[in-house]
Amino acid sequence: MNQNPGTSLTGIQNFRSPKSFSRKQVVIERKHRKHTLSLYVANKPGVLIRIALVFARRGYNIDSLVVSEGKDPDFSTMNIVASGDEKVLDQILNQLNKLVDVVTAHDRTEDDIIQHELAMFKIRCSGDNRMQVLQLAHALNCEITDITETTVIFQASGTSEKLDSLESVLDPYNIIELVRTGKVLMAKGEELTSF
Amino acid sequence: MSKLKSGAEAIVDVIAQQGVEYIFGLPGGAAIPIFDALVDSPVKLILTRHEQGATHMADGYARATGKPAVVLVTSGPGATNTITGILTAQMDSIPMVVITGQQTTWNLGLDAFQEADVSGISYPVVKHSYLIKNPHDIPRIVREAFYICQTGRPGPVLIDVPKDISSAMIEPNYDEEFHLPGYSIPHEIDKDDLMAAATLIEKAKQPVLLVGHGAVISGAEKAVTYLAEKMHIPVSNTLLGKGCFPESHPLSLGMLGMHGTAYANKAVDAADLVVSIGSRWDDRIVGNIEKFCVNAKKIHIDIDPSEFNKTVTMDVTVLGDAKAVVEALTAVMQPGNTKDWLRQVERWKKAFPLKYKKTGRLVAQHVLDEFRRQVQDEGIFTTDVGQHQMWAAQYCLTEKRFHWITSGGAGTMGFGFPAAIGAQLAHPDKPVIAVVGDGGFQMTLCELSTAVISRLPIKILIINNNFLGMVRQWQSLFYGNRLSGVDLEGNPDFVKLAEAYGAKGLRIRRAADVKRVVSAALAYNDGPIVIDAMVSKEDNVFPMIPAGASMGEMILEPPKVAMEKPVGST
Incomplete structure (x- = not known):
């Protein structure tokens, strides 16, 4: 793992493909405004379905979802990134809060809190561009976690936006597999993330 | 230390402690332990002929009293048959506890006989639901269910009880405190x-x-x-x-x-x-x-x-x-x-008063108006869904709480008659009039047996136009009168049908007979009575604002010209 994830991807500014980035930005502004939600829920079977149903019923897509047992094992923390019609988000939050198994549900999109995600990229590279790919990985502060004669796996962590940019930069290099953990959140200082 | 009891006995104990008078239900293999526990309980069982009927009866009881009502059915199809009734209760915020038997815990998810993921099926239509996996949780969960279903905005709560859980022996603690950190009811007004x-x-x-x-x-x-x-x-x-x-x-x-x-x-x-x-x-x-x-x-x-x-x-x-x-x-x-x-x-x-004609062909409004006039403020009207429901809403003026029972949000056909059974059980001395259509009544009419056995003097008023009338109204107003799937050709003779069940039947054919038949129906209190009101076939409900239209587009009488299809769904 990178020791300093907050600054690990600063180098990518120079490599960003302006075209693909701007397209993404327009889409985000128009409709697919992504929302980062933090939930504190009962840790028992069926809770995830109840929550997922609220999103599905109002046409929201869940882009990423991270669930982990809380400090109190009777509860879980859920971080959800979801996109859909801006107008219905408040109602989704109200409906989530209405579920008996949901203790709290908050929109953390606009808040200044720690947001972190990890991604792994498997790139096919043999022969000519192999050195180029490895140099790029180094320049981007990616960790190389696996290397074979034909493939390389990079691992990177940082904010979701940085990983988005990294994805665009690596896009021309034959990514054959990509996986991201989804965003985890934590409020700074004394503030508690889910309350 | 309290006495050992079966899980089923603990369920029934909590129900009795909550002051519940009736359980509405129908047994099956997975629910036998709970029905067995009912034998020694002060809570009375109303055996229904279909599980949907049980949910509507409980719903009617709850709407007529404001108190939570209980449904008890078996696993698989017994449980899925309650879903329509649960949706009906959820849409209209009705306090109800639905207990469903379930296969044994070791058979869950194995497609065993009469096994269905009932709590999973229920998620979108309940206020909350439980699948009990530990028999020691029974007293707490059943008490939580009663608390949740009737506080805040009320709604149905389902409890799925596997057969090994209801059969297990436990030392029930009926006073255990429960904590619901995710459930809050607003108290302070801002x-x-x-x-x-x-x-x-x-x-x-x-x-x-x-x-x-x-x-x-x-x-x-x-x-x-x-x-x-x-x-x-x-x-x-x-x-x-x-x-x-x-x-x-x-x-x-x-x-x-x-x-x-x-x-x-x-x-x-x-x-x-x-x-x-x-x-x-x-x-x-x-x-x-x-x-x-x-x-x-x-x-x-x-x-x-x-x-x-x-x-x-x-x-x-x-x-x-x-x-x-x-x-x-x-x-x-x-x-x-x-x-x-x-x-x-x-x-x-x-x-712009509401109006209809008391002469000529028999119309629904006339019959409803007469019933309302004769029962005064004391009558409890339940309805099904459709034209008769709207006419009843217009003409059966309601003065007091608990005297009007109808499926609003879900618009469930087949609701009115079983709901009247629940209402009549809650108020044995009040006239209860189930206003139903010839379509909706046939969806739950098997409950005539239930009403006859309990000798409930419900007046079942069938507004019989031999049509699924509200859909026909839409087809004639907005679809060029191209009637599709609305003709109820083959309706039974409802008077004979009532008699076959051991109930009484009367018929109204002419406007001139309305007063006499209504007062005869109200005078009969020896069990349910069916009043088959053979009304004008093609009457429409007015005023009408087409779905998705504005108040300015309200129609007060049959339009002279063809109308556009409404933009609203129904």
Whole structure:
């Protein structure tokens, strides 16, 4: 793992493909405004379905979802990134809060809190561009976690936006597999993330 | 140390401790332990002929008393048959506990006989649901279920009980405290919101109170009446709001919305302030959101914050119990001047009354009007869904809480008759009239046996036009009268049918017979009686605002020209 994830991807500014980035930005502004939600829920079977149903019923897509047992094992923390019609988000939050198994549900999109995600990229590279790919990985502060004669796996962590940019930069290099953990959140200082 | 009991006995104990009088249900393999425990319980079982009937009976009982009602069925199809009834209760915020038997825990997910993921199926239509995996949780979970179903905004709670869990022996603790950190009920009324609402109401020149089911549930009748009288504000009610404010009151506008009175709709349309007290501004009322009450400020009082700004955008929202909020509001306000407005409302009432003809062909309104006239304020009307429901809403004026029982949100056909069984059990001495259509009645008429066995003197009034009338009305108004799937050719002889079940049957064919037959029906109290009112086949319900249309597009009588298809769904 990178020791300093907050600054690990600063180098990518120079490599960003302006075209693909701007397209993404327009889409985000128009409709697919992504929302980062933090939930504190009962840790028992069926809770995830109840929550997922609220999103599905109002046409929201869940882009990423991270669930982990809380400090109190009777509860879980859920971080959800979801996109859909801006107008219905408040109602989704109200409906989530209405579920008996949901203790709290908050929109953390606009808040200044720690947001972190990890991604792994498997790139096919043999022969000519192999050195180029490895140099790029180094320049981007990616960790190389696996290397074979034909493939390389990079691992990177940082904010979701940085990983988005990294994805665009690596896009021309034959990514054959990509996986991201989804965003985890934590409020700074004394503030508690889910309350 | 308490005595060892089976899980099933613990379930039944908690039910009895909650003061439940009746359980409505139908057994099956997985529920046998619980039915066995009922044998020694003071709680009486009403054996139904179909599980859907059980849910509607429980629903009718709950609506007629305000108390939670209990359904008990078996696993698999027994449980899935309750889903329509659970949806009906959820949409209309009815307190209900549904207990479903389940396969043994080791067979869950293995497609064993009569196994279904019932708690999973229930998620979208319940307030909450449980699958009990540990028998020691039984007393706590059943008590939680009763607490959740009747507090805050009420709703159905389902408890799925595997057979090995109900058979297990436990030492029940009926006093264990439970914690529901994710469940909160608003208690404190926000002062700023309250004052903002009060200011708007005091300043309004043309205000209307819009009273919904939330006001009925919270028992806000006196509070609302006092508010209306003190501030001189006319009151309109939703279909489910009937019974909160007396519909014969001079300030009452009756029901608004798609088939509401013309004067209610005109008043709401022209109002400069609409105050919803426990009504969720649903599509039956709003029609076209863009054109709905464009000049009016809007206030919404509700106990469920997820209803705020869901459809119509509000100027002020006040979170809390309807009764508490209305009382607090009335206390801080001084009456404004609404004299001109009340005069205008009176003019509309005189100009656009509800009307029908008592001569010539028999019409539904005539029969309903006569029933209402003869039972006075004391009759409890339950209805099914369709034309007869709207006519009943228009003509069977409701004066008091618990006297109007109808499936509003879900619009469940087959609801009216079983709901009347629940209502009659709750009020053995009141006349209960189940107003049903010939279509809906046939969906749950097997419960005639249930009513006959308990000798319940329900008056089952079939508004029989040999059609699925509301759909036919739409097809004739908006689809060029191309009738499709609405002709109920092959209807049984309902009088003979009643007799086959051991009930009594009467028929009304002519307008001239209405008075006589209605009074004969009301005089018969030896069990259920079916009144087959063979009404005019092609009558339509008016006024009508087509779905998704605005108040300005209200039709008061049969249109002379072909109409466009409505943009709203139904």
